[in-house]
Amino acid sequence: MKAKSNLGIWMxxxxxNLIDIDARKECGSxxxxxxxxxxxxxLNKSENLMHNKRQQMNEKFYDTIGAQILKYNHVxxxxxxxxKVELHNYLNKDSHFKNIKIDVVSSDNITDNEQVAFVKNHFAKV
Structure with a gap:
């Protein structure tokens, strides 16, 4: 089912931001x-509630990203x-992602064009 190979995700x-170089465009956000x-x-209700809410919403965010990652071989x-590290750790707990190569790299806040260039450059080296 996996037809696509490389996906970059600036996050x-x-x-x-999902960037599929083979599709020659940003896949969306x-x-x-x-x-x-x-x-x-x-936080106005309680700090504990805020932490729980953040964790639940981050997991939903990571699940949504993960659904896109499953379509690729290398991310x-x-x-x-x-x-990015939290997402990587989250995905490592799920066996669905074990055959997907995932690279984690730090970068600055960069423009959309710089993100595309960063992804192209990374996969050109691989």
């Missing part, structure tokens, strides 16, 4: 529902925060 805790407003609402996770 932080609020958004993930996936936004987290855990916004600063959600955080503030939950690059990159971005400025530790969200």
């Amino acid at each position: 932080d805790h609020s958004i993930a 996936i936004a987290s529902n855990f916004t600063s407003d959600t955080k503030e609402d939950a 690059l996770l990159f971005g400025p925060t530790n969200a």
Whole structure:
């Protein structure tokens, strides 16, 4: 079923930009529902509630990204925060992802064009 090979995902805790170089375009973005407003609402009730809500929403965010990753053989996770590492750890717990090569690389906040170039450059080296 896996027809596609390489996917780059620039991400932080609020958004993930999916970049498929073979498709020659950005595949779109996936936004987290855990916004600063959600955080503030939950924090006003209790810190524990806020942490639980963040964890649930991050898992939903990671599940949505994971559903896209399953379509590929090789994935690059990159971005400025530790969200990429959290996603990688989350995916490692699921056997569906065991045959997918996942690279995790730090990068700065970069423009959409720089993200595409970063992904092209990474997979050109591999």
